[in-house]
Amino acid sequence: MVAEKGILFILSGPSGVGKGTVRKRLFEESTELQYSISMTTRQKRPGEVDGVDYFYKTNEEFERLIGQNQLLEHAKYVNNYYGTPRKYVEETLEKGLDVFLEIEVQGALQVKENFPQGVFIFLFPPSLVELKNRIVNRGTESQELVLNRLKEARKEIEMMDAYDYVVVNDNVDHAVAKVKAIIQSEHLKRVRVAKQYKKILEDEIH
Numbered sequence: 001m002v003a004e005k006g007i008l009f010i011l012s013g014p015s016g017v018g019k020g021t022v023r024k025r026l027f028e029e030s031t032e033l034q035y036s037i038s039m040t041t042r043q044k045r046p047g048e049v050d051g052v053d054y055f056y057k058t059n060e061e062f063e064r065l066i067g068q069n070q071l072l073e074h075a076k077y078v079n080n081y082y083g084t085p086r087k088y089v090e091e092t093l094e095k096g097l098d099v100f101l102e103i104e105v106q107g108a109l110q111v112k113e114n115f116p117q118g119v120f121i122f123l124f125p126p127s128l129v130e131l132k133n134r135i136v137n138r139g140t141e142s143q144e145l146v147l148n149r150l151k152e153a154r155k156e157i158e159m160m161d162a163y164d165y166v167v168v169n170d171n172v173d174h175a176v177a178k179v180k181a182i183i184q185s186e187h188l189k190r191v192r193v194a195k196q197y198k199k200i201l202e203d204e205i206h
């Protein structure tokens, strides 16, 4: 039988839209996806754990990883680097397991160049006012950073045409249900494709 590779799912969208919230809920409810933990140079926030939320790196360490081509994609976002470890993603997909990335928009577009067969999901805010409220209410950003993040958000929203799916995060339950439905439907599609391959092989044998 043809060995099936895993599917790469990419959840992206502006900061504060709820990517982290949706991703955490998804992983509480589903054990079948492998989450790729990103590298970052940003400061650890209270409660975050190295190797769980991110792998925290210095600028020098991060730039070395870029130089060694160890990142599948990377982006500078509000003065910090963020990147996806290439080896983990490639090896996990090779094992036939599905990998889930939660990354910002520039990085997602780079992934699309390398993995056009990935499934790209854009999480969309109900409105820009609501997006600002969420960033402010989260309380992790200074006022200056909130403004920077909103400026980025406007640019990011313009990129949503490059995505396969758009999910509005008006309500977390609904958004999680939609992301799960997308994952399920992509599985069904791949099974159909695998069956077609099997049929071709069977026809050749007979």
Ligand SMILES: Nc1nc2c(ncn2[C@@H]2O[C@H](COP(=O)(O)OP(=O)(O)O)[C@@H](O)[C@H]2O)c(=O)[nH]1
Pocket (backbone or CB within 6 Å): 013, 014, 015, 016, 019, 020, 038, 039, 042, 073, 074, 075, 077, 082, 083, 084, 102, 103, 104, 105, 106, 107, 108
């Ligand atoms: N390109 C890229 N973006 C990432 C990666 N990991 C996280 N991000 C994104 O970087 C942005 C900032 O992340 P973070 O500082 O944790 O803030 P938060 O997501 O707004 O809580 C978010 O849009 C993340 O989704 C990564 O590996 N690559």
Ligand SMILES: Nc1ncnc2c1ncn2[C@@H]1O[C@H](COP(=O)(O)OP(=O)(O)O)[C@@H](O)[C@H]1O
Pocket (backbone or CB within 6 Å): 013, 014, 015, 016, 017, 018, 019, 020, 021, 022, 134, 135, 137, 138, 169, 170, 171, 172
């Ligand atoms: N559907 C939603 N309705 C209301 N608040 C939400 C919703 N989704 C997320 N939030 C809140 O918005 C803030 C930003 O969410 P977060 O997951 O950190 O966003 P991101 O990872 O995209 O930056 C958090 O305080 C979170 O609790």
